[in-house]
Amino acid sequence: MADGAVPKQDRSRATRRHLLETAIRCLANHGWETSTVGFIAAEAGISRGAVQHHFRTREALILAALEHMFAERAALLDALPDPGGSGPERVHAVVTGLVDAIGGELFRAALQVWTVAAAEPELRSAVVPLERHFARGVHHRAVRLLGVDDTDPAVRALIQATLDLARGLALADVLTDDSRRRAGVVRAWSNQLAAALPAADPAEAGADRR
Amino acid sequence: MADGAVPKQDRSRATRRHLLETAIRCLANHGWETSTVGFIAAEAGISRGAVQHHFRTREALILAALEHMFAERAALLDALPDPGGSGPERVHAVVTGLVDAIGGELFRAALQVWTVAAAEPELRSAVVPLERHFARGVHHRAVRLLGVDDTDPAVRALIQATLDLARGLALADVLTDDSRRRAGVVRAWSNQLAAALPAADPAEAGADRR
Numbered sequence: 001m002a003d004g005a006v007p008k009q010d011r012s013r014a015t016r017r018h019l020l021e022t023a024i025r026c027l028a029n030h031g032w033e034t035s036t037v038g039f040i041a042a043e044a045g046i047s048r049g050a051v052q053h054h055f056r057t058r059e060a061l062i063l064a065a066l067e068h069m070f071a072e073r074a075a076l077l078d079a080l081p082d083p084g085g086s087g088p089e090r091v092h093a094v095v096t097g098l099v100d101a102i103g104g105e106l107f108r109a110a111l112q113v114w115t116v117a118a119a120e121p122e123l124r125s126a127v128v129p130l131e132r133h134f135a136r137g138v139h140h141r142a143v144r145l146l147g148v149d150d151t152d153p154a155v156r157a158l159i160q161a162t163l164d165l166a167r168g169l170a171l172a173d174v175l176t177d178d179s180r181r182r183a184g185v186v187r188a189w190s191n192q193l194a195a196a197l198p199a200a201d202p203a204e205a206g207a208d209r210r
Numbered sequence: 211m212a213d214g215a216v217p218k219q220d221r222s223r224a225t226r227r228h229l230l231e232t233a234i235r236c237l238a239n240h241g242w243e244t245s246t247v248g249f250i251a252a253e254a255g256i257s258r259g260a261v262q263h264h265f266r267t268r269e270a271l272i273l274a275a276l277e278h279m280f281a282e283r284a285a286l287l288d289a290l291p292d293p294g295g296s297g298p299e300r301v302h303a304v305v306t307g308l309v310d311a312i313g314g315e316l317f318r319a320a321l322q323v324w325t326v327a328a329a330e331p332e333l334r335s336a337v338v339p340l341e342r343h344f345a346r347g348v349h350h351r352a353v354r355l356l357g358v359d360d361t362d363p364a365v366r367a368l369i370q371a372t373l374d375l376a377r378g379l380a381l382a383d384v385l386t387d388d389s390r391r392r393a394g395v396v397r398a399w400s401n402q403l404a405a406a407l408p409a410a411d412p413a414e415a416g417a418d419r420r
Contacts, residue, residue: 031329033243108328115325118318118384119241128385157398164395165371168378174328175338185374188367192402 019044019051023065028108032116037061062113063126069106070134077101077141091197092190094145095162099186101138102163103170111174138163148197158196165189229254229261233275238318242326247271272323273336279316280344287311287351301407302400304355305372309396311348312373313380321384348373358407368406375399 006014022044026035037058041051055061083093110131117124142159143150150156169185172178216224232254236245247268251261265271293303320341327334352369353360360366379395382388 029329031326034329111321111325111328114381114384115321116241118321119239119244124385131385153394154398157394158402160391161375161395161399161402164378164382165375166378167381168374168376171324171377171381172374174324175334175341181370184363184367185371188364189371192368192406195405196402 015046016054017068019046019061020065020068023061024069024106024109027062027065027112028105032112035062035112059123059126063130066110066113066127066130069109070130070137073101073106074134074137074141077138077145080145083145088191088194091146091194092187094142095166095186095190095193097145098138098142098162099166099169099182102166103173107167107170108174111171135163146197152198155197158193162189162193225256226264227278229256229271230275230278233271234279234316234319237272237275237322238315242322245272245322269333269336273340276320276323276337276340279319280340280347283311283316284344284347284351287348287355290355293355298401298404301356301404302397304352305376305396305400305403307355308348308352308372309376309379309392312376313383317377317380318384321381345373356407362408365407368403372399372403 019040023035023040026040026043030039035058037051037055038048040061041048044051051061055064077097080097083090083097085093113123113127114131117127139150139159142162146159148155148159150159165185169178169182173182229250233245233250236250236253240249245268247261247265248258250271251258254261261271265274287307290307293300293307295303323333323337324341327337349360349369352372356369358365358369360369375395379388379392383392
């Protein structure tokens with residue numbers, strides 16, 4: 001389709017998405033200090049004025065970028081094909097999906113924001129609800145993918161531990177490539193989790209997919 | 211003992227320790243950007259010139275502070291009384307000690323450094339060996355405290371997972387007080403770990419303490 005045939009609204013949506021994705025990439029690769037509105041606009045190939053028309057401050061742009069990417073990751077988890085099987089292999093596939101969803105570029109970008117927010121109460125009060133919303137969404141999806149009942153406090157704590165582990169693994173990958181070691185840790189924990197959880201019921205998990 | 215009676219060498223060692231501890235507190239509470247050599251010197255009540263005589267750059271001061279604090283934490287783990295008992299209660303006591311040693315103010319300070327190092331290759335290459343040395347030391351102490359044999363790859367991966375979990379929990383505590391939730395996660399994890407590890411032998415762990 002020629003560019004002229006794309007409705008204006010779609011073009012502006014695509015531009016917004018491109019800008020927000022660029023913001024995340026800039027944060028992850030160049031850090032907070034470098035990632036000014038001007039820098040991100042330049043990297044995105046959009047005029048600084050156009051960006052500032054929508055986002056008056058770096059904080060506003062970056063919070064919108066985090067919100068957008070958190071939503072994308074949640075959608076990615078929703079789109080995961082049912083891992084199939086049961087027992088340890090199923091649990092391993094789900095844990096691997098969760099670790100992937102929590103880690104990577106988005107984590108590295110979010111880490112930059114958390115670190116600045118740790119010393120800036122105003123940014124912190126904006127970031128905490130975003131982060132909490134994302135964490136709740138991931139927890140909810142983990143429960144569904146595993147086909148378990150997290151009204152059982154023991155099950156709930158094990159799912160939380162799995163997500164805390166995923167964040168610890170994401171952190172270990174920030175300064176060096178930790179993928180090989182991570183694979184072994186994910187395997188060891190998945191075996192434990194599979195042994196600890198009441199047998200996952202793939203049929204029920206499947207019925208609850210949407 | 212009156213101040214005049216303290217040998218000069220001890221005084222200077224005490225001043226150094228005070229400076230390094232202040233650097234960690236500044237980083238944890240005010241973040242990297244604020245924690246310049248001048249700011250840290252002022253917070254420590256030491257002249258900027260005196261600090262710069264020993265540490266020419268912020269990076270040098272902060273790396274020395276991390277190294278000092280990592281050594282302190284390792285010593286703290288060495289000084290932990292034998293938790294006593296066996297089975298889940300023993301494992302729970304050890305995991306709690308590890309989570310405490312990895313988290314808190316030192317973690318918040320280190321996080322500031324990691325985050326900047328993520329985008330600065332020179333700082334990264336100085337931080338990675340420090341961090342790796344600390345992580346190895348904590349792993350080694352975990353193995354000893356639990357009285358397990360980590361030449362068994364399955365045991366080794368579970369100890370690693372426990373330390374990754376501890377880092378994830380430390381991260382979850384940076385923006386909000388997560389202590390209540392953390393206690394439940396540590397309990398659930400410890401139960402799993404106790405079930406998975408070959409029965410810890412307190413006598414052997416005790417004999418291997420030094």
